[in-house]
Amino acid sequence: MRVQAQTQNRNHPVRQDPEPRRGRPRSAAAERAILDAVVGLLEAGEPLAGLSIERIARTAGVGKATIYRRWSGKEELFVDVLRAIEPPEPAVSGSAGLADLRLLLESMRGRGLAQRSSALLHNVYAQMKSHPMLWNEYHCTVIEPRRAAVLAAVRRAVDAGELRADLDVELMDDLFLAPMLVRTVHRPEAPLPEDLADRIIQALTEGLAPRPAPGG
The missing domain is CATH 1.10.357.10 (Tetracycline Repressor, domain 2)
Incomplete structure (x- = not known):
């Protein structure tokens, strides 16, 4: 199972900054690579407790700073991974009961x-x-x-x-x-x-x- 398609889904969009930030801009491709790296490691049998930011960064081919620019730590990253691999949220009318x-x-x-x-x-x-x-x-x-x-x-x-x-x-x-x-x-x-x-x-x-x- 890969998450790239899900992260492109309208229910799980790659988050964008509301305003331009100084320094190097965040890369949507890098974010997808990071999410895919976590899923790949989990699919290979790695437990959540055993995943480190260093291991994830190395697998994704990015630096640790790239991960920390997007997520404050593993818990926040894992939540986005879980959201990405789940089925999309249903499109409800918002007016029906x-x-x-x-x-x-x-x-x-x-x-x-x-x-x-x-x-x-x-x-x-x-x-x-x-x-x-x-x-x-x-x-x-x-x-x-x-x-x-x-x-x-x-x-x-x-x-x-x-x-x-x-x-x-x-x-x-x-x-x-x-x-x-x-x-x-x-x-x-x-x-x-x-x-x-x-x-x-x-x-x-x-x-x-x-x-x-x-x-x-």
Whole structure:
């Protein structure tokens, strides 16, 4: 698995400086080489703890200063590597409720399938949890934004009358996320059928749908 195609994806663009900087400009090619070097080392069986900036720089064919101009240290670099090798974020409308929620849940299902089929992803995620700083950074920059996107979709569904307005929105968010998280994270042997997102939404909306008006 290489990350070059993913880093060119619109969901994972190579970061550019908002304003010109003094000195030598950052190279998009060098950044891709660094990300590819980390993935290549991980694919070869190197553990996260064993990767040094020196080793990464040597493999990428760049100087250590090139890495430090872009990342403050290994943890920040590894987070970008993890973002690059993941499936792209789904393109949601930002205005729909349940329709956007379905896209977000389906994206989680896709990630679960990718992790099961990729020894690299499986091993990296397992190792990452033993590195508190890395896990915390990944949680803040990747996991929390995804949860916020689901929560926003649930709120839009409430505003559109697709979900009850008399229930706690945070609770509803957890109820939609929990079944997919259980299947993709806590039960790696559980099936992930194509209609899983639809089934979760259907099962929950039968209990979360607005109550009919009296006499209706």
